[in-house]
Amino acid sequence: MADVARAAGVAQSTVSRILNRAPEAILVTEATRERVLAAAQRLDYRPNPLARALRGAPTMLIGAIVRDVTDPFFAVAIDALASTAAGHGYSLVLGHARSRADEALALAAVLEARQCDAILLLGDFREEPMLIDDLRQSQVPVVAMWHGSRIKGFHSVTVDNSAGIRDALDHLSGLGHRRIAFVGGESLGDIREREEAYREYFGETDIVVPDSFVQRASNTFLGPGPALERLLRSPEPPTALMAATDVLGAGLIHAAVGLGLRVPDDLSIVGFDDIPFAAATVPALTTVHMPVAEMSAAAVELALSPDRDPTDRETRILTPTLVTRSSTAPPPLQHRLASRPAGLSHG
Amino acid sequence: MADVARAAGVAQSTVSRILNRAPEAILVTEATRERVLAAAQRLDYRPNPLARALRGAPTMLIGAIVRDVTDPFFAVAIDALASTAAGHGYSLVLGHARSRADEALALAAVLEARQCDAILLLGDFREEPMLIDDLRQSQVPVVAMWHGSRIKGFHSVTVDNSAGIRDALDHLSGLGHRRIAFVGGESLGDIREREEAYREYFGETDIVVPDSFVQRASNTFLGPGPALERLLRSPEPPTALMAATDVLGAGLIHAAVGLGLRVPDDLSIVGFDDIPFAAATVPALTTVHMPVAEMSAAAVELALSPDRDPTDRETRILTPTLVTRSSTAPPPLQHRLASRPAGLSHG
DNA sequence: CTGAAAGCGCTAACAC
DNA sequence: GTGTTAGCGCTTTCAG
Numbered sequence: 001m002a003d004v005a006r007a008a009g010v011a012q013s014t015v016s017r018i019l020n021r022a023p024e025a026i027l028v029t030e031a032t033r034e035r036v037l038a039a040a041q042r043l044d045y046r047p048n049p050l051a052r053a054l055r056g057a058p059t060m061l062i063g064a065i066v067r068d069v070t071d072p073f074f075a076v077a078i079d080a081l082a083s084t085a086a087g088h089g090y091s092l093v094l095g096h097a098r099s100r101a102d103e104a105l106a107l108a109a110v111l112e113a114r115q116c117d118a119i120l121l122l123g124d125f126r127e128e129p130m131l132i133d134d135l136r137q138s139q140v141p142v143v144a145m146w147h148g149s150r151i152k153g154f155h156s157v158t159v160d161n162s163a164g165i166r167d168a169l170d171h172l173s174g175l176g177h178r179r180i181a182f183v184g185g186e187s188l189g190d191i192r193e194r195e196e197a198y199r200e201y202f203g204e205t206d207i208v209v210p211d212s213f214v215q216r217a218s219n220t221f222l223g224p225g226p227a228l229e230r231l232l233r234s235p236e237p238p239t240a241l242m243a244a245t246d247v248l249g250a251g252l253i254h255a256a257v258g259l260g261l262r263v264p265d266d267l268s269i270v271g272f273d274d275i276p277f278a279a280a281t282v283p284a285l286t287t288v289h290m291p292v293a294e295m296s297a298a299a300v301e302l303a304l305s306p307d308r309d310p311t312d313r314e315t316r317i318l319t320p321t322l323v324t325r326s327s328t329a330p331p332p333l334q335h336r337l338a339s340r341p342a343g344l345s346h347g
Numbered sequence: 348m349a350d351v352a353r354a355a356g357v358a359q360s361t362v363s364r365i366l367n368r369a370p371e372a373i374l375v376t377e378a379t380r381e382r383v384l385a386a387a388q389r390l391d392y393r394p395n396p397l398a399r400a401l402r403g404a405p406t407m408l409i410g411a412i413v414r415d416v417t418d419p420f421f422a423v424a425i426d427a428l429a430s431t432a433a434g435h436g437y438s439l440v441l442g443h444a445r446s447r448a449d450e451a452l453a454l455a456a457v458l459e460a461r462q463c464d465a466i467l468l469l470g471d472f473r474e475e476p477m478l479i480d481d482l483r484q485s486q487v488p489v490v491a492m493w494h495g496s497r498i499k500g501f502h503s504v505t506v507d508n509s510a511g512i513r514d515a516l517d518h519l520s521g522l523g524h525r526r527i528a529f530v531g532g533e534s535l536g537d538i539r540e541r542e543e544a545y546r547e548y549f550g551e552t553d554i555v556v557p558d559s560f561v562q563r564a565s566n567t568f569l570g571p572g573p574a575l576e577r578l579l580r581s582p583e584p585p586t587a588l589m590a591a592t593d594v595l596g597a598g599l600i601h602a603a604v605g606l607g608l609r610v611p612d613d614l615s616i617v618g619f620d621d622i623p624f625a626a627a628t629v630p631a632l633t634t635v636h637m638p639v640a641e642m643s644a645a646a647v648e649l650a651l652s653p654d655r656d657p658t659d660r661e662t663r664i665l666t667p668t669l670v671t672r673s674s675t676a677p678p679p680l681q682h683r684l685a686s687r688p689a690g691l692s693h694g
Numbered sequence: 695c696t697g698a699a700a701g702c703g704c705t706a707a708c709a710c
Numbered sequence: 711g712t713g714t715t716a717g718c719g720c721t722t723t724c725a726g
Contacts, residue, residue, distance in 0.1 A: 001703065011713045016705060029711065044484065050462060051703035054397045054718050069441075070426045070623070072419060079417045082443040094416075094441035096429040115397060115462075137391065221627030247624075254627040276417070280568030280601040282629045348719065358697045363721060376695065398719035401702050 001045065008032075008039040015040070019047070053115060062303055063116035065095045065131075067123030071219070072247060072275045073290070074122055077145070080296040081120065088304060090117070116140060118303035124148045124189030143302045145295065148189035150315065155302040157295050157316045161190055164288040164320040165197035165242070168270045171286070171322055172240045176330045177268060178207055181238035183227050183248050185219035191244045194272060198242060213238060217248060224248050225255040232259065239267065239331035246271035246278045249285050253327060264329035274323055283326035291318045348392065355379075355386040362387070366394070400462060409650055410463035412442045412478075414470030418566070419594060419622045420637070421469055424492070427643040428467065435651060437464070463487060465650035471495045471536030490649045492642060495536035497662065502649040504642050504663045508537055511635040511667040512544035512589065515617045518633070518669055519587045523677045524615060525554055528585035530574050530595050532566035538591045541619060545589060560585060564595060571595050572602040579606065586614065586678035593618035593625045596632050600674060611676035621670055630673035638665045 005012040010032060018028055018036045039045075053059045062085050066074050082092040093116060121144040125131055135142050136153045143155040150156065172180050182198040185191040195214065202209045212234055215227035224243070231238055243249035249271025253263050261267050263283055271278055271287035278285040298316045352359040357379060365375055365383045386392075400406045409432050413421050429439040440463060468491040472478055482489050483500045490502040497503065519527050529545040532538040542561065549556045559581055562574035571590070578585055590596035596618025600610050608614050610630055618625055618634035625632040645663045 012703090013705075013714080014712055017712090020705085027711065032711080046484075048401075048703050050397055050401045051718085052705080054395075054401055054703080054720090055705050056718070057705075068426075069416070069429075070422050072422070075417050075419070075422050078443060079415075082416075092443055094443065096425060096439055096441065137393075221624040250624065251627050254629050254631070257629045276568055277419075277597070277624060280598050282601050282604045284601070359720085360698080360722075361696055364696090367721080379696080395719050398702090399721080401704095401719080402721050403702070404721075 001047070004036065004039045004043055004045050007043060008036045010036060019045075058117050059115060060090050061093050061116045062090050062118050062120060062300070063093050063095060064120040064122055065125075067125065069094070069096050071123075072277060073245065073273045076275060077122060077292055077296070080292045081299065084293075084296040084300045088300060090300075090304070118143070120145060120299060120303060121154070122146060124192075126151075126188070141303055141305070143299050145299055146190050148192050153313065155299075155314050157299045157302065157318070159190070159290055159295065160317050160319050161193040162197040162200070164272060164322075165194050166201055167320075167322040168242055168272070168286075168288050169198070169201050171324065172242070172268060172270060172328065175240075175268065175328060177240040179213075179236060179238040179331075180209075180240045180242055181213040181215065181231050182242045182244070183215045183217055183224050183231075183252060184244040185216065185223075185248065187216065191219070194244045210234070217251075219245055219247055221247055221251045221254065224251040225258070228252055228255045228259065240328070241267065241269045243269060243271045246273045246275045246285060246287055249287065249327070250277060250281045253281055253283070253285065264327050266332055268328040268331070270328060272320075278323075279325070281327070286325045286328040287323055288320045289323045290320055294318050348394070351383065351386045351390055351392050354390060355383045357383060366392075405464050406462060407437050408440050408463045409437050409465050409467060409647070410440050410442060411467040411469055412472075414472065416441070416443050418470075419624070420592065420620045423622060424469060424639055424643070427639045428646065431640075431643040431647045435647060437647075437651070465490070467492060467646055467650060468501070469493060471539075473498075473535070488650055488652070490646050492646050493537050495539055500660065502661050504646045504649065504665070506537070506637055506642065507664050507666050508540040509544040509547070511619060511669075512541050513548055514667075514669040515589055515619070515633075515635050516545070516548050518671065519589070519615060519617060519675065522587075522615065522675060524587040526560075526583060526585045526678075527556075527587045527589055528560040528562065528578050529589045529591070530562045530564055530571050530578075530599060531591040532563065532570075532595065534563065538566070541591045557581070564598075566592055566594055568594055568598040568601065571598040572605070575599055575602045575606065587675070588614065588616045590616060590618045593620045593622045593632060593634055596634060596674070597624065597628045600628055600630070600632065611674050613679055615675040615678070617675060619667075625670075626672065628674070633672045633675040634670055635667045636670045637667055641665050 001015055002012055005015045008015065014028065014032065015036050018033055019040065049059065064078065064081060066078065068074060078092070078094060085092045118140050119135065119138065119142045121142060124147050141155065143157060144151050145157045147156065147158070169180065182195060184195045187195065212230070215231060217224040217227040241252055243252055249269055252269050256263050256267050263269055269285065271285045274287045274289035278287045295318050298318070302314060348362055349359055352362045355362065361375070361379065362383050365380055366387065396406065411425065411428060413425065415421060425439070425441060432439045465487050466482065466485065466489045468489060471494050488502065490504060491498050492504045494503060494505070516527065529542060531542045534542065559577070562578060564571040564574040588599055590599055596616055599616050603610050603614050603616070610616055616632065618632045621634045621636035625634045642665050645665070649661060
């Protein structure tokens with residue numbers, strides 16, 4: 001910038017003014033203005049955002065720390081967030097925290113410290129207490145999304161997992177299913193809440209769910225195979241499966257077909273999240289749609305709202321909706337007859 | 348930092364030295380050292396990476412500009428890149444360039460200018476000439492990955508799309524297929540190269556491929572439905588489909604089953620990329636495996652290598668390998684008999 | 695071994 | 711209208 005000033009024969013501050021203020025604020029002679037602009041052009045001047053940020057200017061950047069970019073759900077979340085942020089004139093910068101804890105910390109340090117005007121936390125970071133503590137001291141607003149349960153000190157935007165599970169389970173039992181198993185993941189964040197919601201749901205009915213009906217698997221497409229085999233080995237196997245995520249749901253379809261079952265004729269499967277792939281599985285997956293766009297809007301709004309009293313943190317809980325596709329149907333006939341007593345016989 | 352210095356009763360430069368140099372470089376009294384460390388701890392001092400970078404220190408950050416995070420292929424690429432970078436002590440910062448061109452530019456400006464020690468470009472950015480021009484002036488090394496054809500001024504790491512297509516097509520014709528169609532995407536980057544490779548392949552044989560055998564669809568799971576319908580309407584429909592990506596491949600399986608076809612009995616389908624769920628589709632997708640890990644290693648190496656002569660840019664081309672799964676089989680019997688003359692009858 | 699001082703590139707008072 | 715001056719938080723000569 002000093003070069004530009006010299007080339008245009010003006011002071012550096014003048015250059016700064018001309019390059020930053022909107023043209024309408026005409027506090028500069030048109031002649032000087034043009035001279036400076038020309039010089040800047042000729043010298044291919046590019047502002048150094050570092051210096052600018054150091055001086056206190058907003059960076060127009062929102063940082064997002066993501067647990068696992070590989071998870072298709074987060075991929076769509078990021079996409080939605082980026083669009084929303086762009087609508088506010090902000091760009092999204094992502095930090096991928098998967099690898100090691102210290103890396104996550106390093107990332108946070110970078111994103112923080114006024115490099116970003118706000119920070120978004122996507123997923124459950126309870127296993128990264130250092131990160132959380134670190135962020136709690138942060139000068140910029142932090143909003144946590146899909147972190148599972150409440151998390152103190154941050155704004156948060158979550159989905160009502162309980163309502164989603166209830167809708168899905170209502171759908172299944174409306175179809176006539178009584179023996180509905182749950183396949184979850186590492187018991188983190190939303191997945192944990194979904195498992196609890198599943199347990200509660202049946203706690204309110206006279207249907208008793210054997211412990212073996214809650215299975216865990218790694219949240220990958222090939223993860224739930226063994227869980228399904230275990231389930232099928234039960235004396236009275238389930239006629240429907242509630243998967244904690246669509247990834248698990250899609251994996252269960254694959255595993256079921258591999259075992260010679262027909263979906264949904266022999267086994268109904270419901271997912272959660274409504275990732276793009278869910279519409280394209282064979283058969284297409286019935287699932288609980290995550291209101292990603294609304295959640296993004298809420299998160300960005302919270303992130304960009306001037307930080308008032310740090311003790312007053314807002315929590316926004318949005319409601320998901322069931323999307324019925326082709327992976328669910330009434331249970332096979334023999335089970336339909338047997339199911340009513342079966343549920344009670346376990347009491 | 349000034350606070351720490353004051354609290355410890357030393358000069359700021361001393362604090363800087365102690366906090367940055369490795370302990371082995373004992374150019375400081377043990378007593379002072381401890382005093383400073385204690386003060387830093389007590390005051391919860393955290394270095395400001397901005398100021399540090401402004402002063403010229405490396406940021407230990409690699410920036411990646413991604414065309415579309417939503418594309419599952421890039422998701423795994425990012426993951427691999429992050430791991431590789433972590434192995435070198437670097438973190439990965441992602442910019443999502445999907446939305447608008449000016450946003451991509453803003454991002455580049457941010458990532459650049461010594462905020463990052465290197466920049467990675469994932470995907471084809473030929474439609475963003477401003478970005479490219481901008482990056483060409485960049486002070487930090489830039490390496491382009493999966494950009495399709497050569498791109499001047501940057502290091503690049505690509506895959507041999509031609510070899511991949513050839514392997515896949517050899518597999519299909521080895522199975523007895525003669526009527527093999529291609530379903531591609533927006534003719535960008537790798538997808539474009541794959542289409543060309545497909546055309547070349549049949550150019551070298553006596554099999555003539557009707558123009559209608561090259562179809563385009565948006566690179567989404569639900570995208571290729573219409574393309575498949577068009578293909579099936581041909582007087583002599585294909586018995587096998589070469590999809591330009593796994594997303595398209597999975598979408599084609601879905602569409603085919605929706606149309607009442609059996610895969611692979613009625614129709615064989617091959618994908619490209621080997622994204623995680625290619626192993627979990629029903630049936631599992633035969634595909635061309637992208638050597639993502641090797642490509643990441645190459646890219647990071649190039650990115651971190653001291654920038655020598657800017658005119659000497661390196662290009663690394665890795666070779667993909669075919670993964671045979673369950674979506675391919677010999678063509679239906681009637682086609683098997685008809686296929687040989689069919690290929691020639693079009694000549 | 696440690697302190698003082700300069701300066702990275704930029705913005706914001708405050709003059710003139 | 712435009713120039714001068716002082717830092718933002720840090721690293722790095724250069725003295726002591």
